[in-house]
Amino acid sequence: MPDFEVRPITAEETLSLRHAILRAGLPREMAIFPGDEAESSRHFGAFLDGKLVGVATIHFASLLDRPDFDPAYQVRGMATTPEVRGQGAGHALVEACMEAARAAGAHWIWCNARTPAVGFYTQHGFKPTTGVFDIPTAGPHMRMFRPL
Ligand SMILES: CC(C)(COP(=O)(O)OP(=O)(O)OC[C@H]1O[C@@H](n2cnc3c(N)ncnc32)[C@H](O)[C@@H]1OP(=O)(O)O)[C@@H](O)C(=O)NCCC(=O)NCCS
Numbered sequence: 467m468p469d470f471e472v473r474p475i476t477a478e479e480t481l482s483l484r485h486a487i488l489r490a491g492l493p494r495e496m497a498i499f500p501g502d503e504a505e506s507s508r509h510f511g512a513f514l515d516g517k518l519v520g521v522a523t524i525h526f527a528s529l530l531d532r533p534d535f536d537p538a539y540q541v542r543g544m545a546t547t548p549e550v551r552g553q554g555a556g557h558a559l560v561e562a563c564m565e566a567a568r569a570a571g572a573h574w575i576w577c578n579a580r581t582p583a584v585g586f587y588t589q590h591g592f593k594p595t596t597g598v599f600d601i602p603t604a605g606p607h608m609r610m611f612r613p614l
Contacts, residue, residue: 468514526538541577
């Protein structure tokens with residue numbers, strides 16, 4: 467297994483991979499999320515031999531249909547390059563997100579998981595809280611959450 471280095475990066479630094487992997491074919495601005503520059507947001511990059519191969523972000527955000535679960539953070543913009551998939555970069559990024567959310571005092575973490583990524587989040591202890599719903603720019607999703 468390669469040794470991925472995960473470290474904080476800026477919102478701007480997430481954009482190349484976010485755009486290429488999660489918003490392919492759409493204008494680059496579509497890869498910018500509301501809240502990216504918020505004080506409480508954190509962005510992480512996974513590096514292999516100095517090259518950025520994965521990104522993930524957490525935003526302070528209520529689990530919309532479960533306000534009783536506050537305080538909560540949302541994982542967004544999770545993406546790894548096709549060449550490194552299945553080798554642990556996604557795992558390292560989701561662990562960094564959970565650690566940062568815990569450190570910020572959150573009790574829960576959640577995401578809108580693309581349906582092909584539901585298995586990935588399930589492996590990391592997330593459970594679905596909705597059925598499948600459509601996000602116009604990004605296709606079918608399920609909302610998933612886990613305690614921290
Ligand atoms: C989802 C994604 C981030 C996973 O990244 P990754 O680098 O492949 O993740 P890892 O290699 O750390 O995988 C960790 C574990 O999850 C498993 N896994 C990864 N993707 C999976 C999937 N889609 N379904 C089920 N299990 C999956 C791996 O097999 C691995 O299991 P193991 O530890 O038992 O071997 C990556 O596939 C991706 O960028 N996909 C396209 C964009 C996307 O859908 N992002 C999520 C948006 S919500």
